[in-house]
Amino acid sequence: MRYQYPDTVIQVFCKAPIAGQVKTRLITELITAEQAMQVHVELTERVLTLLHEAALCPVQLWCSPTLEDDFFRQWAASYSLTLHRQSACGLGGRMSDAMNAGLQVFKRVLLIGCDCPSLITDDFKQAINALKHGADVVLAPTEDGGYSLIGVNKPQTALLRDNDMPWGTAQVLAITRERIKQQQLKGHEIRLQWDIDTPEDLSRYRGLFF
Numbered sequence: 001m002r003y004q005y006p007d008t009v010i011q012v013f014c015k016a017p018i019a020g021q022v023k024t025r026l027i028t029e030l031i032t033a034e035q036a037m038q039v040h041v042e043l044t045e046r047v048l049t050l051l052h053e054a055a056l057c058p059v060q061l062w063c064s065p066t067l068e069d070d071f072f073r074q075w076a077a078s079y080s081l082t083l084h085r086q087s088a089c090g091l092g093g094r095m096s097d098a099m100n101a102g103l104q105v106f107k108r109v110l111l112i113g114c115d116c117p118s119l120i121t122d123d124f125k126q127a128i129n130a131l132k133h134g135a136d137v138v139l140a141p142t143e144d145g146g147y148s149l150i151g152v153n154k155p156q157t158a159l160l161r162d163n164d165m166p167w168g169t170a171q172v173l174a175i176t177r178e179r180i181k182q183q184q185l186k187g188h189e190i191r192l193q194w195d196i197d198t199p200e201d202l203s204r205y206r207g208l209f210f
Contacts, residue, residue, distance in 0.1 A: 001055055001080060005128050008057040008108040011098050012048065013086065016069040017041045023115075025197050041071065043196060044114040052079040054121040056128070058106075062086050062098045090162035100155045108132070108153045116140075116148035116195040117205055126190045127151045135188035137180055145170030148193045158183060 015022050023036040051059050059081040063072050067083050076083050087097040095111055102109035108131045110124065119140065127138040131153045140149035146168070152159075159179050165172065180187040196205055 003055055003057045004125075005057040005108075007106055008110065008128050008131075009060055009102045009106040010051060010057055010124065011060045011062050011084075011102055011109060011111045012044075012051075012081075012114055013062050013064075013095070013098070013111065014044055014072075014114045015040070015064050016066070017044070017071050018069075023196075026199055026202060028199055031199060031202075039196070039202060040114070043117060044071075044075070046117060047112070047114050047119065048075055048079045048081070050119075050121065051124075052081075054124070056121070056124055058082075060084050060098075060102065062094075064094075091167045092160040092162040092165055095150070096155070096157045096160040099150075099152055099160075100157070103152070103155060108151065110138070110149060110151040112140075112149045113195070115197070116142070116193050117209065118193045118195075119148060123149070123190050123193075127188075130188040130190070134186060136185040137187045138190065139173070139176065139187065140190045140193050141173050143192060143194045144197070145174070146172040146195075147176065148195055149190070156183075156185070159185070 017037050017040050019033040019037040022040040026036040027033050061075060061081050062084045064086040067085050072083055086094045099109045099111055110127055127149060130138045131151050138151035139147045142148050165175055196202055
């Protein structure tokens with residue numbers, strides 16, 4: 001496949017789709033664990049389809065807890081991506097390990113989750129071009145106070161350290177911005193995004209895309 005940015009890689013962090021272990025905040029009296037798992041599969045396939053059709057750059061699926069799930073094998077074949085296992089540490093450490101591995105091969109790395117349906121092809125292009133033109137770190141902030149995309153062109157282990165980072169809370173973006181400032185890095189933010197964590201988020205998604 002020919003890519004527009006062959007020296008960049010997009011890494012997608014993804015848990016194995018196991019009922020009761022993914023999208024647990026969606027589970028209510030109206031949404032079963034199996035249905036929540038299917039939402040996880042749907043969102044993952046949505047972003048992988050977008051990236052495959054855009055052909056911006058190579059894509060890696062960083063899997064947890066193992067690479068052995070049938071869905072991972074199916075996605076690797078369907079979307080021309082490579083499978084990699086997330087390391088066994090905190091989220092920041094796993095992100096840092098993956099991005100550092102990517103930077104051994106590529107000039108730039110973008111890392112995303114698989115539950116942000118608002119990301120579009122142009123968002124990825126803007127993030128890549130920002131890194132190409134002087135930014136040290138690119139973020140896609142989300143409405144809940146976190147971020148759905150982070151991009152770097154050199155290792156930023158201090159930026160992603162787990163110490164004092166309350167992952168999954170509304171403080172993540174603010175703390176990351178402060179760390180960028182402390183490290184004297186040039187940061188760049190693309191447009192505000194939203195992801196799917198709650199039943200209300202899921203209703204918004206269904207209303208917009210179906």
